[in-house]
Amino acid sequence: MWQTIKGMSDVCDPARPRDLLHWYDRHARVLPWRLSPADRAAGVVPDPYRIWLSEVMLQQTTVAAVKEYFLAFTARWPTVTALAAAPDAEVMAAWAGLGYYARARNLLKCARAVASDHGGVFPDTLEGLRALPGIGPYTAAAVAAIAFDRPEVVVDGNVERVMARLHDEHMPLPQAKPVLTAHAAALTPQTRPGDYAQAVMDLGATVCTPRNPLCGLCPWRGPCAAWAAGTQLELPKKTPKKRKPTRLGIAYLARRVDGAWLLEQRPDSGLLGGMLGWPGSDWSETPPEEAPPIRAEWKTVSEEARHTFTHFHLRLVVRTALVPMDRAPARGMFVEPDTFDPEALPTVMRKAFALVGR
DNA sequence: AAAGCGTGGGG
DNA sequence: TCCCCAAGCTT
Numbered sequence: 001m002w003q004t005i006k007g008m009s010d011v012c013d014p015a016r017p018r019d020l021l022h023w024y025d026r027h028a029r030v031l032p033w034r035l036s037p038a039d040r041a042a043g044v045v046p047d048p049y050r051i052w053l054s055e056v057m058l059q060q061t062t063v064a065a066v067k068e069y070f071l072a073f074t075a076r077w078p079t080v081t082a083l084a085a086a087p088d089a090e091v092m093a094a095w096a097g098l099g100y101y102a103r104a105r106n107l108l109k110c111a112r113a114v115a116s117d118h119g120g121v122f123p124d125t126l127e128g129l130r131a132l133p134g135i136g137p138y139t140a141a142a143v144a145a146i147a148f149d150r151p152e153v154v155v156d157g158n159v160e161r162v163m164a165r166l167h168d169e170h171m172p173l174p175q176a177k178p179v180l181t182a183h184a185a186a187l188t189p190q191t192r193p194g195d196y197a198q199a200v201m202d203l204g205a206t207v208c209t210p211r212n213p214l215c216g217l218c219p220w221r222g223p224c225a226a227w228a229a230g231t232q233l234e235l236p237k238k239t240p241k242k243r244k245p246t247r248l249g250i251a252y253l254a255r256r257v258d259g260a261w262l263l264e265q266r267p268d269s270g271l272l273g274g275m276l277g278w279p280g281s282d283w284s285e286t287p288p289e290e291a292p293p294i295r296a297e298w299k300t301v302s303e304e305a306r307h308t309f310t311h312f313h314l315r316l317v318v319r320t321a322l323v324p325m326d327r328a329p330a331r332g333m334f335v336e337p338d339t340f341d342p343e344a345l346p347t348v349m350r351k352a353f354a355l356v357g358r
Numbered sequence: 359a360a361a362g363c364g365t366g367g368g369g
Numbered sequence: 370t371c372c373c374c375a376a377g378c379t380t
Contacts, residue, residue, distance in 0.1 A: 061375060097365075099365045102379075210374065310362070
């Protein structure tokens with residue numbers, strides 16, 4: 001009888017932030033941008049620059065992918081002022097491979113705004129942060145909570161999943177977003193809001209995972225309505241996605257006899273905006289036009305470069321040629337061999353280069 | 359306001 | 370091979 005009553009109260013009681021914080025105190029992930037428990041105990045305060053940088057890098061990007069970029073950026077540009085002073089090309093090159101390159105352009109805009117309009121100090125309010133380039137609702141709330149310990153409502157994909165399960169919400173995303181945000185708001189505590197924000201996201205990342213959630217280890221299993229109903233594996237519901245079409249293109253890799261490569265900087269907006277790349281055709285579902293950037297004996301590489309972007313697959317035909325010193329290109333500029341670094345290219349362009357060899 | 363915008367890992 | 374997913378923002 002006691003067991004039954006306890007079981008029922010588990011289902012009906014609301015989730016308690018303090019139970020999650022207790023779990024977090026034992027199971028928080030160790031991350032390069034996160035203060036260690038020892039530092040926190042010693043009264044060390046988070047650095048808003050590092051929190052902001054990590055949050056921007058983590059937008060739609062896995063922790064594993066972000067780690068090395070975060071360490072490289074903070075080693076090279078230890079402060080927002082240092083980053084603000086960096087040349088665009090250096091920052092874009094350092095971001096190469098991480099994806100969503102508009103983030104890097106907005107990162108610089110934001111750093112320069114903080115440096116010039118805010119004396120190099122990040123605003124400490126939701127509104128102040130939200131006004132900066134590349135900082136949307138999530139990032140503003142996350143920085144306010146984590147860097148300044150403000151009780152803002154932090155809602156990312158993890159929080160959406162945790163809330164959908166906690167409340168057995170079957171309305172599909174993104175339609176359900178306002179409802180899930182309201183649930184998140186109702187739970188956000190006034191004490192330790194920064195730790196709480198990180199705790200919900202850690203819970204989503206390590207326990208309340210999309211597949212194979214570890215409900216046996218969950219501090220909120222008791223109040224979880226999906227657990228009670230057995231629906232946790234179906235949640236959150238999502239509206240089905242369209243499948244990606246395949247586009248075709250040609251990339252021209254011209255090597256000058258001194259070893260320089262013909263590259264061009266892509267326009268600031270659109271796909272791979274602001275990044276270096278090989279001159280080439282447009283990418284479309286119909287076969288590309290022939291339009292080499294320089295007159296030469298072009299040879300087609302036997303293998304295509306295949307790559308998948310957010311909304312299409314690409315099959316890229318790679319053509320290469322050796323050109324003499326005195327021939328001027330119609331597009332792009334030759335980059336000297338000692339200046340050229342394939343690591344500064346976005347991944348699809350690295351793949352094309354890899355097919356040509358060295 | 360729906361669509362554009364990267365990449366790598368895992369099932 | 371394919372699809373799903375990951376600390377979303379901008380237009």
